[in-house]
Amino acid sequence: MQDLDAFRHDVRHWLEAHCPPALRGVAIPIGDLYTGGRHPKPLYPDQPAWCAAMASRGWTVPEWPAEYGGGGLSREQSAVLREEMRRVGAPTPLFSFGISMLGPVLLKFGSEAQKRRFLPEIVRGEIRWCQGYSEPNSGSDLASLMTRAEDRGDHYLVNGQKIWTSHGDESDWMFCLVRTNPSVPKHEGISFVLFDMRTPGVTARPIKLISGASPFCEVFFDNVRVEKSHRVGEEGQGWAIATYLLSHEREMISGLGSLISGTALAQRALKIFGADAAGKLRSGGLRHALARFELDSAAFRITLAQAARTRHAAGMGAMASAVKYFGTELNKRRNELHLDIEGATALQWEARGPAGEAWASDWLRSKGNSIEGGTSEIQLNIIAKRVLGL
């Protein structure tokens, strides 16, 4: 406990000295967090320096082992760091698939050489990773994927196509599921490989969504050379790695539902509808829906906090599906409530909320939350099978 107090003192002092004043207390939307990479596009000029400062202490990934550049902090210390960051209003220094998805995979399945090569780059945000999972004919049935990797001795030759690759056009490397053996049952013939997006034969093409934005790409592979030393785990072990990674992805996506409380929505509704003499919102139906949303989002935040306290290092496992399912459905509800509150204004493409929210675009984008990372229906399948034993 005393050690923890000393740690808190150190952290507080360090953050006061190093967190750029221009970033303090700035509410950066999740889509504008600093993602690093070879060609970073920071929203605020101080973001790269802030990331570098945090990375120098390993605090972009507080709980990763120090030998690979992480902070080497205990869960308690990491909680202290988060609290102190909140205190000074320090934003998340780095937000990346390297941290939330590939890192945990390398720590568990990677070779020593792979860990030493790739993890420190992730910690410092030097390489931006994208995920090559879904294919045009392999969505929910991911294990049926067709992108093939032919054995050419010391390397594979990869041909095929991925889709729904987040920021594929802006990323530096890809972690990718490929079929190394077409003659065994589908789950057993998949391998997990890493390659540079600059490798000849890789083409990424953005897809325009109903929201107007293009966060996803199609990625084509035409005789792409992938070193065997860049295969993670054994040949054929790709599916086990993929499902391990998916549970991390689901935890991340599910966090979206807890971003805005019902109370914040209610404040906005009061501005627009006003209140009666008793202080009640002048729309009974909306008031009721807001209260329901507020209690469900509170229940969700409490469930997440409890899961974080009790979970094992291996992640939340099947509980991640429960959290992903509810968190994303909640986020869709939140976006529908925005429309209910703002009315026709929210349907104007150019309209912006008081904090710069793009209501229409965010609302349309949220429809993808319950599809990406495994649809809600797939999450329910997983719960039924693995938790309930049906």
Place this chain on the structure above:
Amino acid sequence: MPLALTEEQEMLSRSAAEFLADRASLAQFRTWRERSHQQAFDPELWREIAGMGWPGIAIGEEQGGAGLGLAGLGVVLEQLGRHLSVTPMNSTVLCGVTAIQLLGRAAQQAALLPQVIEGSRTISLAWDERPHFDPFGVATAARSTATGWLLNGCKRGVADVSSVDWLLVVCRLEGAAGDREGLGVFIVPRNAPRLRIEVTPMVDGRNYGEIVLEGVELGAEALLGGAAAPAAALGRLVDVINAGLAAELLGISEEAFARTLRYLKDRSQFGKPIGSYQALQHRAAHWFVELQLARSLVQEALLALDADPSSSLGLQGPALASMAKAKASQVAELATNEAIQMHGGIGMTDAHDIGLYIKRARVLEQAFGDQNHHLDRLASLQGY
């Protein structure tokens, strides 16, 4: 996964489950409901329960209780829900003891609580006058006399009314129905002269009734706290009761779920267990997720009302109590409706136990405010 968070609570949960399965199971409930018009609970069972210390579970050790807080009481109430056990825990401990603790003067607490802890006295709280809970809409009048008080009015939905020793009657000392101030709570012996009891059987097969007070005379010491109760204290009483009711509702939902899950695996149609069909799998999985969420809120509400530091998400006790009760009610409706539907025809029969849960759940939901009441209260508490 029961409500228990600490090792002590886990032990309590397990021992409560074992005891209730043996001594207060559904089989006992079925025999008991035949005579619930005359008698609310089995006094022998209550003596055994008192022997285990449950009446004093949330009372501090300095007052002779077990000092396990509302979280401890919640663990037991959850198990009472799971087993549909007929005991006066709800009326006497959750409502009665809490009211005496929050409203009674030190001398009153010292005189009353030991008798409850040892199991020799039971209590019921008489508040409602209308079909919907309306905490300040009380018209039952208490008029000050030379020797004490004179009570006139009518109360409904009084739990365990045929068997408890004391009734705690919420009365109006001053002002008009609807005023937040001016209410007082009187302790009235059930057999007081000019107090008439009429049993009104409820769907859950428990003993409930109306009481009519036609000039009931009481001494000055009958008023808890000796004066009108502060609205804040009454508010806290209602919050604690609702968090406890939410725990019992959660237990009901969990048991209905566990039994239905077994049925989905056992029952075959078209040559396969019905639980192998995706239409039912998805509904069961959704139900499971909703149960986790209800449990989180109930747990958080109990911790917040206990002022436990591990409740730290910045939500206040009153808001959490309403959230917990509203969510536990919504999930209990989902659970008990789905339980019957997924059991099919057999779920409609009185002979099958699954139909018993819905009856108890709806009565608990109505007590001290249904979902609509609590959503409305939550919105007002949060300023909209």
